Amino acid sequence: MSLNKAPKNNVFYRNQNWRYPKVERGEGIYLYDVEGNKYIDGCSGSAVANIGHGNKEIAEFTKEHIERIAFTHLSRWTVDSIEDCAKKVAEWAPGDLNHVYFVSGGSEATETALKMARQYFVERDGDNTSKWKVISKWNSFHGNTMGALSMTGITSRRKVYDPILINFPKIPQFYHYRNPWGCNTLEETSIKAAQALEDEILRQGPENIAAFISEPIVGSAAPGAHPTKIYFEMVKEICDKYDVLLIIDEVMAGFGRTGKKFAIDHFGIVPDIMACAKGMSSGYTPMGAAVASDEVFETIMVKGSGHFIHGHTYAGNPLSSGIGTKVLEIVEREGYVENAAKQGQYLMDKLQELYEYPVVGDIRGLGLMIGIEFVKDKATKEPFEAKVGFKNIVMQKCFDEGLIVYPGGGSADGSRGDHILLAPPIKITKDEVDELFEALKKGIQAASQI
Numbered sequence: 001m002s003l004n005k006a007p008k009n010n011v012f013y014r015n016q017n018w019r020y021p022k023v024e025r026g027e028g029i030y031l032y033d034v035e036g037n038k039y040i041d042g043c044s045g046s047a048v049a050n051i052g053h054g055n056k057e058i059a060e061f062t063k064e065h066i067e068r069i070a071f072t073h074l075s076r077w078t079v080d081s082i083e084d085c086a087k088k089v090a091e092w093a094p095g096d097l098n099h100v101y102f103v104s105g106g107s108e109a110t111e112t113a114l115k116m117a118r119q120y121f122v123e124r125d126g127d128n129t130s131k132w133k134v135i136s137k138w139n140s141f142h143g144n145t146m147g148a149l150s151m152t153g154i155t156s157r158r159k160v161y162d163p164i165l166i167n168f169p170k171i172p173q174f175y176h177y178r179n180p181w182g183c184n185t186l187e188e189t190s191i192k193a194a195q196a197l198e199d200e201i202l203r204q205g206p207e208n209i210a211a212f213i214s215e216p217i218v219g220s221a222a223p224g225a226h227p228t229k230i231y232f233e234m235v236k237e238i239c240d241k242y243d244v245l246l247i248i249d250e251v252m253a254g255f256g257r258t259g260k261k262f263a264i265d266h267f268g269i270v271p272d273i274m275a276c277a278k279g280m281s282s283g284y285t286p287m288g289a290a291v292a293s294d295e296v297f298e299t300i301m302v303k304g305s306g307h308f309i310h311g312h313t314y315a316g317n318p319l320s321s322g323i324g325t326k327v328l329e330i331v332e333r334e335g336y337v338e339n340a341a342k343q344g345q346y347l348m349d350k351l352q353e354l355y356e357y358p359v360v361g362d363i364r365g366l367g368l369m370i371g372i373e374f375v376k377d378k379a380t381k382e383p384f385e386a387k388v389g390f391k392n393i394v395m396q397k398c399f400d401e402g403l404i405v406y407p408g409g410g411s412a413d414g415s416r417g418d419h420i421l422l423a424p425p426i427k428i429t430k431d432e433v434d435e436l437f438e439a440l441k442k443g444i445q446a447a448s449q450i
């Protein structure tokens, strides 16, 4: 299998220079193509397929539900499955994040959070409130729709659309490996990164800032990068001090992936709004949500106009909600959150061996959300030139070993900086981790010989 041309058919694929193998079926952590080749899904698509592929319980539930009811519009009807899913998500969510606004994916979730934050201040302070800006970070990803992309800090994804994006302020990420402050410890980087928020709020004027958005652990932009606890403690304090809402983007990290129900649980704080998707339905249906605190909900819906000016046709789809609840029940029953913590640690311990390769610069992560960053020179952290496409070489070599990893780039300076995300289904067993590791090691070894 080699990088090649996309098949000629009516599909508008993402990348014309990739030969798309045709998947026939999936089972557990494995995908099988039509030629009978077996692959370990080492990234669950993009940290989506948490409970693994081919779950029979979900298949049976879906059939039964579709026969009963597939679609109603949330502007007019409520259905048991929608209420049950909201209840389950609220039970999982920390603190008073009790109000679940359903959407169909991650970009819709962050975009909804942004609008919720703006409407919160309009309802609380009146139409003339100047609070509208959302501070976000470089080396972050919050989605590809215009509001979400405006908050996203991956320059290659923004460049073409830059003139039509909202000009939101950006601060540096808690990306210790390439931190701009010359910090030697993660704790120092975490403190500097949090102080950058206060500096930016003061520069912009707190009266103009509605929210700050952060991933709890970085996904595709600098996979696996995370701060120490002090970062979110400081961020929460700063947000409270300047009357700024804190939005946590759990789209990739949420629902067990990092070994806690939500990744923010590692840091012991409760945001005002949480965006989630992906693992929520494990890919069995498009699903997402923005989860609001009591204060945000009551300001808009109880003390305010009672009408959140937003909504999408497929939001709160009864079938998707039912699948979401079922997925979370399975995760609870099977102990997959604890498994993610255990197998994540086991995998992380094994991965340390990869530092023997000169191209492996940094390995970081929490639970089963792990990033590996590749460099041309380990001592100076000099990245490969973008034209080398090292991330794609690693992906291809792993692919040849029957392992799918999620490549990403641009973390060093917008165009250079190669990395992969490892995020296998959180149902993975110890033996399967061993298998994944062996394939990965061979893939990286082959890539490092180019």
Ligand SMILES: Cc1ncc(COP(=O)(O)O)c(C=O)c1O
Binding pocket: 046, 105, 106, 107, 108, 110, 141, 142, 143, 144, 215, 219, 220, 249, 250, 251, 252, 253, 277, 278
């Ligand atoms: C942290 C984060 N937020 C938002 C999104 C956007 O989600 P979607 O692709 O479902 O729109 C992603 C997608 O990878 C993500 O990782």
